[in-house]
Amino acid sequence: MSKEKSGVSRQLLTKEGAFTSDFEWPLTLLVDKGLDGAVTNKSRVGYVDGDKGRLIYQGYPVEVLAENADYEEVAYLLIFGKLPNEQEYVEFSQNLKANRKMPVEVVKIMDIIYDHEHSHPMSLLRTAVSVLGVLQKNVMDTSRENELRMGMHLIAILPTVIAALHRLRLGLKPVEPDLNLKHVENFLYMLHGKKPSARDARLLEISMILHADHGMNASTLTAVATSASLSDLYSSIVGAIGSLKGPLHGGANEVVLKEFLKIKSVDHVKEFVAEKAAKKEKIMGFGHRIYKTYDPRAAVLKKYASKLNDEVEMFKIAEVLDREVVAKYGSRGIYPNVDFYSGIIYRHLGFEINFFTTIFAAARVAGWLARILEYRAENRIFRPRDVYVGEFNKEFTVREKRP
Numbered sequence: 453m454s455k456e457k458s459g460v461s462r463q464l465l466t467k468e469g470a471f472t473s474d475f476e477w478p479l480t481l482l483v484d485k486g487l488d489g490a491v492t493n494k495s496r497v498g499y500v501d502g503d504k505g506r507l508i509y510q511g512y513p514v515e516v517l518a519e520n521a522d523y524e525e526v527a528y529l530l531i532f533g534k535l536p537n538e539q540e541y542v543e544f545s546q547n548l549k550a551n552r553k554m555p556v557e558v559v560k561i562m563d564i565i566y567d568h569e570h571s572h573p574m575s576l577l578r579t580a581v582s583v584l585g586v587l588q589k590n591v592m593d594t595s596r597e598n599e600l601r602m603g604m605h606l607i608a609i610l611p612t613v614i615a616a617l618h619r620l621r622l623g624l625k626p627v628e629p630d631l632n633l634k635h636v637e638n639f640l641y642m643l644h645g646k647k648p649s650a651r652d653a654r655l656l657e658i659s660m661i662l663h664a665d666h667g668m669n670a671s672t673l674t675a676v677a678t679s680a681s682l683s684d685l686y687s688s689i690v691g692a693i694g695s696l697k698g699p700l701h702g703g704a705n706e707v708v709l710k711e712f713l714k715i716k717s718v719d720h721v722k723e724f725v726a727e728k729a730a731k732k733e734k735i736m737g738f739g740h741r742i743y744k745t746y747d748p749r750a751a752v753l754k755k756y757a758s759k760l761n762d763e764v765e766m767f768k769i770a771e772v773l774d775r776e777v778v779a780k781y782g783s784r785g786i787y788p789n790v791d792f793y794s795g796i797i798y799r800h801l802g803f804e805i806n807f808f809t810t811i812f813a814a815a816r817v818a819g820w821l822a823r824i825l826e827y828r829a830e831n832r833i834f835r836p837r838d839v840y841v842g843e844f845n846k847e848f849t850v851r852e853k854r855p
């Protein structure tokens with residue numbers, strides 16, 4: 453078994469690397485760990501240009517959407533392939549508002565199982581979505597109409613669940629959604645129990661727009677693969693949240709902030725990078741399977757994080773770390789990704805660090821839905837292969853005689 457190319461987990465297997473004698477071994481057999489380079493579908497939803505550092509949603513550069521659109525418009529765009537006109541926008545927003553309220557059963561269950569020491573908000577969110585799926589009717593009706601109905605429910609309700617978890621954690625009562633507020637404004641209102649400033653609402657909105665979709669990433673693949681067996685949407689989103697939670701994926705935003713806190717001041721950044729290099733550890737918030745240049749989302753988030761008066765120290769550490777890592781590893785395509793600057797903004801908005809990835813999930817649910825619907829139109833169950841490198845015809849020994 454040999455590693456063909458450094459940095460790419462593409463393994464060329466040879467017969468010598470395996471025990472098997474019965475298996476018909478082809479001349480060459482390529483194993484692409486992490487499905488690197490595998491193409492699962494044709495898509496119009498979005499495009500990640502890893503060389504030029506561009507991200508497109510349904511034809512629009514993400515920076516343009518972040519600057520000009522709101523989250524409702526972007527969710528509509530991802531799902532329906534066009535920006536909504538006034539009437540479509542009003543209907544879509546009303547539909548989301550009608551779906552905001554959390555069933556009392558979910559609040560009760562969250563309250564019972566919430567262990568303040570050990571429960572991670574992403575685990576609670578995953579469980580809440582699972583409970584919502586149990587309470588929901590007709591989940592196995594996989595028609596586009598029904599999936600859309602359930603998708604609207606999920607987009608609308610994730611902020612309600614997250615805000616309720618935040619408040620339960622602080623020993624406070626969850627706040628009912630305010631139907632006069634827009635999606636993101638209402639998210640912050642339910643979190644703090646007061647209407648956010650226009651600036652803070654816009655900050656979260658921009659971040660949620662930037663996180664709404666990103667090609668066939670790990671959590672989207674999980675969602676799509678679950679749905680491709682014609683399972684229900686709630687199961688797909690439960691799986692996607694589970695995948696996003698991992699620190700190699702959305703969970704990195706949480707670790708990044710914890711590392712900033714450990715670094716403490718700009719004077720220790722160099723030492724931190726050297727220590728990581730010596731231990732051959734990856735620096736969280738850097739590197740990407742597709743981007744080999746600056747992640748365009750990180751560039752936008754950096755701009756907004758730099759303007760926060762209450763996060764000056766944190767931003768300084770981030771900026772110097774960014775510079776150091778890019779100087780050291782930039783030539784190998786290692787640059788900040790979306791998870792690097794987002795946490796500074798979330799902290800400013802009053803989210804606790806272990807809630808950061810839940811915000812990513814609340815934003816990405818629109819992309820998960822759009823990709824599921826797109827794949828469903830020409831559905832095929834996922835079934836990649838692995839290669840058996842074990843033995844054949846082993847002799848069975850009864851338990852008493854086993855060494």
Ligand code: SDX
Binds near residue numbers: 665668670737738
């Ligand atoms: C997200 O896919 C998406 O689109 C995801 C996402 C989305 O919007 O959905 O963009 C969101 O998940 C962002 C990524 C968040 N994760 C992190 O920040 C964790 C740190 N980054 C890495 O672990 C890594 O870069 C990944 C997981 C993001 C990508 O992994 P790959 O493509 O499997 O790359 P790899 O681990 O095989 O690394 C390739 C090389 C290695 O060096 P060599 O073995 O070739 O010498 O790059 C090096 C790695 O050691 N490398 C890093 C590094 N990331 C990769 N070196 C130092 N620090 C890092 N962070």
